[in-house]
Amino acid sequence: MCNHPVFLCRPQKETPEGCAAGAFGQISAARMERYVVGLQAHGATPMMITKGNRSRCHS
Numbered sequence: 001m002c003n004h005p006v007f008l009c010r011p012q013k014e015t016p017e018g019c020a021a022g023a024f025g026q027i028s029a030a031r032m033e034r035y036v037v038g039l040q041a042h043g044a045t046p047m048m049i050t051k052g053n054r055s056r057c058h059s
Contacts, residue, residue: 005047006039008032030055 008027015022029050036054040046 002043002045004045005049006045007049026051028052 009024010027011021012023012025027050029048029052032048032050033055036048039048
C-alpha cells in the first residue's frame with residue numbers, strides 16, 4: 001500500500017456462484033474520511049481513488 005494508489009471500493013451486488021467477487025463500486029471520499037489519516041499514519045500511499053470531494057480541507 002506504500003507505492004501504489006489505493007482504490008477504495010465496496011461490493012455492489014452479491015457474488016455470483018463460482019466467482020471470487022461480484023461487481024464493486026467506488027466509495028465516496030467523505031465516507032472514507034475517518035480511515036484516511038490512520039491508513040496514512042501506517043504508511044499507506046497519499047494517493048487514494050474515490051468519488052467526490054473530501055469533507056474538509058487538508059494540507
